[in-house]
Amino acid sequence: MNAVHRIDHVREFIAQVRAQKKTVGLVPTMGALHAGHVSLIQAARQKCGYVVVSIFVNPTQFGPNEDFDRYPRPLENDLELCGKYGADLIFNPMPAQMYPSEQLTWITVEKLTAALCGASRPSHFQGVATVCTKLFNIIQPDYAFFGQKDAQQAAIIKKMIADLNMPLQIEVCPTVREDDGLAISSRNQYLTAEQRDEAPIIYTALRQAAQLIQQGETNPQTITVKMRKVLDRALLIEPEYIEFVDTDTIQPLDVLKGRVLVAIAAKLGSTRLIDNIIVDAKE
Amino acid sequence: MNAVHRIDHVREFIAQVRAQKKTVGLVPTMGALHAGHVSLIQAARQKCGYVVVSIFVNPTQFGPNEDFDRYPRPLENDLELCGKYGADLIFNPMPAQMYPSEQLTWITVEKLTAALCGASRPSHFQGVATVCTKLFNIIQPDYAFFGQKDAQQAAIIKKMIADLNMPLQIEVCPTVREDDGLAISSRNQYLTAEQRDEAPIIYTALRQAAQLIQQGETNPQTITVKMRKVLDRALLIEPEYIEFVDTDTIQPLDVLKGRVLVAIAAKLGSTRLIDNIIVDAKE
Numbered sequence: 001m002n003a004v005h006r007i008d009h010v011r012e013f014i015a016q017v018r019a020q021k022k023t024v025g026l027v028p029t030m031g032a033l034h035a036g037h038v039s040l041i042q043a044a045r046q047k048c049g050y051v052v053v054s055i056f057v058n059p060t061q062f063g064p065n066e067d068f069d070r071y072p073r074p075l076e077n078d079l080e081l082c083g084k085y086g087a088d089l090i091f092n093p094m095p096a097q098m099y100p101s102e103q104l105t106w107i108t109v110e111k112l113t114a115a116l117c118g119a120s121r122p123s124h125f126q127g128v129a130t131v132c133t134k135l136f137n138i139i140q141p142d143y144a145f146f147g148q149k150d151a152q153q154a155a156i157i158k159k160m161i162a163d164l165n166m167p168l169q170i171e172v173c174p175t176v177r178e179d180d181g182l183a184i185s186s187r188n189q190y191l192t193a194e195q196r197d198e199a200p201i202i203y204t205a206l207r208q209a210a211q212l213i214q215q216g217e218t219n220p221q222t223i224t225v226k227m228r229k230v231l232d233r234a235l236l237i238e239p240e241y242i243e244f245v246d247t248d249t250i251q252p253l254d255v256l257k258g259r260v261l262v263a264i265a266a267k268l269g270s271t272r273l274i275d276n277i278i279v280d281a282k283e
Numbered sequence: 284m285n286a287v288h289r290i291d292h293v294r295e296f297i298a299q300v301r302a303q304k305k306t307v308g309l310v311p312t313m314g315a316l317h318a319g320h321v322s323l324i325q326a327a328r329q330k331c332g333y334v335v336v337s338i339f340v341n342p343t344q345f346g347p348n349e350d351f352d353r354y355p356r357p358l359e360n361d362l363e364l365c366g367k368y369g370a371d372l373i374f375n376p377m378p379a380q381m382y383p384s385e386q387l388t389w390i391t392v393e394k395l396t397a398a399l400c401g402a403s404r405p406s407h408f409q410g411v412a413t414v415c416t417k418l419f420n421i422i423q424p425d426y427a428f429f430g431q432k433d434a435q436q437a438a439i440i441k442k443m444i445a446d447l448n449m450p451l452q453i454e455v456c457p458t459v460r461e462d463d464g465l466a467i468s469s470r471n472q473y474l475t476a477e478q479r480d481e482a483p484i485i486y487t488a489l490r491q492a493a494q495l496i497q498q499g500e501t502n503p504q505t506i507t508v509k510m511r512k513v514l515d516r517a518l519l520i521e522p523e524y525i526e527f528v529d530t531d532t533i534q535p536l537d538v539l540k541g542r543v544l545v546a547i548a549a550k551l552g553s554t555r556l557i558d559n560i561i562v563d564a565k566e
Contacts, residue, residue, distance in 0.1 A: 007448065104394050105412075105446035110387040129388075130447070137448040163388035164413070165290065165420040 001083045003090040007138050010052075010091050014139060017088075022049030026141035028132060031055040031092075032072040032186035033081045036176040040145040041085045043173050052139050053082050054091040056098060061127030072186060091139065098134060106130050109156045109163070112250040116152045116243055116263050117274065128153055129160050141168050149175040149183050151261050151276045155250050175275070177203065183275045195268040198234035202264055205230040205242075206277040209262045213279045218256040220244040231266070240265040240272070247278055256281045284366045286373040290421050293335075293374050297422060300371075305332030309424035311415060314338040314375075315355040315469035316364045319459040323428040324368045326456050335422050336365050337374040339381060344410030355469060374422065381417060389413050392439045392446070395533040399435045399526055399546050400557065411436055412443050424451050432458040432466050434544050434559045438533050458558070460486065466558045478551040481517040485547055488513040488525075489560040492545045496562040501539040503527040514549070523548040523555070530561055539564045 004010055017024060025048030027040045033055075044051045055078055062068035075092065082090055107129040112118075118125055136144065146154045154172045161170060176184045181203035182196075191199060205227040212223050224242050231239050245252050247259040263276040287293055300307060308331030310323045316338075327334045338361055345351035358375065365373055390412040395401075401408055419427065429437045437455045444453060459467045464486035465479075474482060488510040495506050507525050514522050528535050530542040546559040 011450075101445070103446055105390060105392045105443045107447075108389050108391065110389070112387065134446075134448045137450055140450065160388045162384070163386055163417075164390075165417045167294075167420055167423065 001079075001087055001090065003079060003092060005091075005093055005097060007093065007097060010089070010138055013089050014052075017050045018140075020049075023143070024048060024050050024052065024139065024141045026135065026139050026144045027051065027053045027087075028135050028144060028146075029053060029055055030057045030071065030186070031078045032074060032189075033078045034176075034184050034186060036147050036149065036184045038081060038085050039176050040147060040173050041082065041087055043171060044143065044145050045086045047143055047171070048141075050089070051087045052089045052091060052141065053087045054093075054135050054139070056091075056093055056131070056135075058098070058127060058131040059095055060099070060103065060130060061124050063121055063124065066121075067187075067190075072189060091135075098131070103130070107133055107160060107164075109160050112152070112156045112159055115245055115250050115252055116241065117265060118152070120240060120265070125153070125156050129156060132157055133160070133164075133166075136166060136168060143169050143171055145171050145173060147175060148172050148278070149185070149275065151247070151263060151278070152250055155248055158248075181207075183273070185273060187271055187273060190271040191268055195236050195271065198236050199268060199273065201231060201234045201237060202266055202273060202275045203277075206262055206264060206275060210277050210279045213256055213260060213262075213281055216282045218281065220253060220256060223256075223262075227264075236268050238267040240267060284362075284370055284373065286362060286375060288374075288376055289380060290376065293372070293421055296372050297335075300333045301423075303332075306426070307331060307333050307335065307422065307424045309418065309422050309427045310334065310336045310370075311418050311427060311429075312336060312338055313340045313354065313469070314361045315357060315472075316361045317459075317467050317469060319430050319432060319467045321364060321368050322459050323430060323456050324365065324370055326454060327426065327428050328369045330426055330454065331424075333372070334370045335372045335374060335424065336370045337376075337418050337422070339374075339376055339414070339418075341381070341410060341414040342378055343382070343386065343413060344407050346404055346407065349404075350470075350473075355472060374418075381414070386413070390416055390443060390447075392443050395435070395439045395442055398528055398533050398535055399524065400548060401435070403523060403548070408436070408439050412439060415440055416443070416447075416449075419449060419451060426452050426454055428454050428456060430458060431455050431561070432468070432558065434530070434546060434561070435533055438531055441531075464490075466556070468556060470554055470556060473554040474551055478519050478554065481519050482551060482556065484514060484517045484520060485549055485556065485558045486560075489545055489547060489558060493560050493562045496539055496543060496545075496564055499565045501564060503536060503539060506539075506545075510547075519551050521550040523550060 025044035113125040180200040182200045245261050247261040260279050265274045308327035396408040463483040465483045492506050528544050530544040543562050548557045
């Protein structure tokens with residue numbers, strides 16, 4: 001496994017790999033790797049001849065009052081995990097490598113960025129779409145691997161790739177959970193012991209929604225009321241949103257039909273967690 | 284020479300060419316090819332093993348009251364010119380091929396789009412940046428060729444390529460002019476005989492500016508007054524702007540220094556023409 005910090009070095013490695021006609025897979029991460037990322041590296045390892053993991057805490061996707069500075073950066077542990085699960089190349093640039101001069105070019109994806117996390121994080125997805133495009137252009141992968149946990153991000157990147165004719169495909173891998181159901185996230189480590197005890201209730205509420213939809217409930221309000229009752233059992237969880245949207249277009253659904261994405265964001269103290277579940281509504 | 288309409292066909296041709304390790308050059312055009320485009324094709328021919336000319340009147344870069352519908356589309360003549368000057372592949376898609384579903388993804392380049400034509404054509408450069416990105420991703424050229432006549436466009440595309448780490452380089456070729464100095468443009472054919480007679484005064488005004496700057500004049504207002512006097516000789520020319528900006532950043536200059544782009548846009552009846560000149564200010 002090789003680890004590089006510079007864009008020109010990445011390009012050299014990729015050129016060599018291309019000459020060997022290997023398929024290139026990219027797992028873009030902000031580091032603080034966990035079982036969720038490992039599942040992405042494993043999926044990439046299975047599908048591609050050469051696996052690149054990028055580790056970059058991207059400043060342009062954090063809002064001014066978000067956790068950019070305190071976001072965990074356990075690089076040694078990350079490199080160890082990448083090696084263990086068979087990554088070939090780690091790209092770990094400094095911000096000045098990715099943004100050497102004032103960044104004036106931004107990619108926006110309309111409509112898909114309006115609902116869910118887009119409402120409270122107005123420039124977040126612009127930062128995500130822009131840095132992903134930069135990484136795609138630097139690494140030129142055939143496949144990029146994203147987690148279903150960040151469902152809105154995955155839908156946005158898919159639409160961006162289609163709209164801009166980018167020559168790669170996206171693979172979306174299932175959310176990895178702790179035994180008690182909590183979606184694994186780099187931000188879980190911010191939780192106090194008490195918050196951590198209550199956090200799995202988010203997934204309990206999502207499963208309740210899935211059950212109701214599978215039973216034929218099509219009214220999101222009815223389901224929201226029942227989910228809020230579940231979440232109310234947790235004293236330390238402050239829901240930010242509970243939304244029902246189309247999985248591909250991320251447009252809010254008044255009546256549930258098709259592939260429904262049920263998504264929750266909630267604050268536990270100053271830590272913000274998100275989770276979701278995809279359910280096929282009854283015909 | 285081959286001509287294709289479909290993206291998947293372009294990709295097949297490019298894959299073959301790549302297998303032969305040829306350098307790919309792209310000349311993106313809206314058709315209605317003239318001597319300016321020919322100079323770009325020739326520059327591409329000289330630099331690259333395989334030359335692609337795209338011919339696409341891109342709807343997303345026209346404003347609602349602009350000339351999209353009446354923009355000339357002399358395809359047979361265009362193909363003949365491309366053949367004559369040695370293009371290898373013509374990509375001539377229909378709008379539905381380039382925009383098969385609602386386009387929600389847009390590329391914006393801040394600051395560089397504010398001055399000059401950006402002021403009166405607010406979404407023009409967003410459309411240009413987005414369609415160029417699509418063409419770059421479809422054709423994956425090593426080089427793309429643009430004309431200096433569209434100086435702001437060239438500066439924007441250059442900054443976009445740098446900001447997004449796109450794996451290609453831009454070559455900017457000199458403006459081609461008629462014998463009387465008028466910059467060659469597809470829109471010149473809209474001019475009446477009387478307008479055509481007066482049109483070269485635009486370039487006369489630019490040369491006057493160049494002379495003054497070379498003589499050491501650093502005050503743009505002083506030069507503007509003299510340029511307006513020149514333009515006033517033409518009864519049918521209505522200047523839209525006369526601006527002095529930095530050639531790379533397209534930021535207006537209060538005091539002329541460095542590489543100065545002097546740019547004019549003017550209306551002749553309903554036809555809007557642009558032209559510019561680059562002058563190195565005295566140290």
